[in-house]
Amino acid sequence: MAELMDKAAASVDVAHGQNRPLLSVEDLRVEFPTASGTPRMALRGVDLQVGAGEILGLVGESGAGKTTLARSILGLPPVPGRISGGRVIFEGKDILALPERELHKLRGRRISMVVPNPRGELNPVLTVGDQIANVAKAHLGVSRSEGRRLALEMLRAVQIPDPERRMGAYPHELSGGMAQRAVIAIALICNPAFVISDDATSGLDVTVQAQVLELLQKLAAEHGSSLLFITRDVGITAHFCDRVAVLYAGEIMEIAPREELFLRPSHPYTLMLLAAFSHNPKLRKVWTVPDDRKRGVPRSGCPYADRCPLAQPCCVENAPPLVELTPGHLARCYFPVRHS
Ligand SMILES: Nc1ncnc2c1ncn2[C@@H]1O[C@H](COP(=O)(O)OP(=O)(O)OP(=O)(O)O)[C@@H](O)[C@H]1O
Ligand SMILES: [Mg+2]
Incomplete structure (x- = not known):
């Protein structure tokens, strides 16, 4: 437990910028062209920091933008995607501004990716x-x-x-x-200093999956590597991530140290996500299927407003900012759920 608290404290330092993070994603925007001519926004200004040796879980349902984020960190958004704004600072360098040769050297050498x-x-x-x-x-x-x-x-x-x-x-x-x-x-x-695991174990059966995850965690710890661990399964992140970020429709909805996220989830979407993985049928019933047609279209409010049981008119009109609720715990919501 003491070790867990130390790690949580370290990640709070990172979130506060007291330590320079190994990786810092700043206001990253990625869009895909569409036949209508209006680009589809896959990432809408993502901010994320990963500290040295830290394991950051990134959770989100299919289409949330996880792979787009992972690949854009390497300067390679999925084709025909385009990075339309923001920066990715790794070891003090802006990756997206590096010449292709430098970027090529970095990929595989300092940053590597494990995929399914x-x-x-x-x-x-x-x-x-x-x-x-x-x-x-x-x-x-x-x-x-x-x-x-x-x-x-x-x-x-x-x-x-x-x-x-x-x-x-x-x-x-x-x-x-x-x-x-x-x-x-x-x-x-x-x-590598930084490893991205994008849904890497999803094709494996459950026991093998657990073994591979354990191995990834052990090796990252032995090598002192940071890990961005991407998954659709929020339950997996509960086991071994230091912090967890929740991505929805291209935006970070909530980010917190692991214990904090699971004990005090604050964004209604995070609560829904946890309910979806719960065995409680009542909780599962509120979980609705995303309406894909509305995804990625230009809008001014919260992307979750049309599914959110707590939504008010202000949520549809103006997108809420990511606000720090307690040190290191941020949520993008006007009405975050408070826990006493
Ligand atoms: N090749 C592509 N062409 C057009 N649009 C794309 C492409 N890849 C991704 N997108 C858009 O970006 C959004 C995010 O896709 P992405 O693959 O990053 O999601 P994901 O969170 O990794 O989903 P999954 O869990 O299914 O892997 C999609 O909803 C889609 O609108
Ligand atoms: Mg993906």
């Missing part, structure tokens, strides 16, 4: 050992034999059974869980 569908990520005609070694060669400039040595070390670290033999295996010879471990090995081989 591991087989799709791996090259089918290269052995697992060679693929991991190639990444080390390209980014760290090591020899082929040193690359292979590091690859084997990494396969051991991600707990792939019989790693010597698996060095020579092709992706189709690995189970889904093993392929995901190989992808994690590739992501971590250069000892």
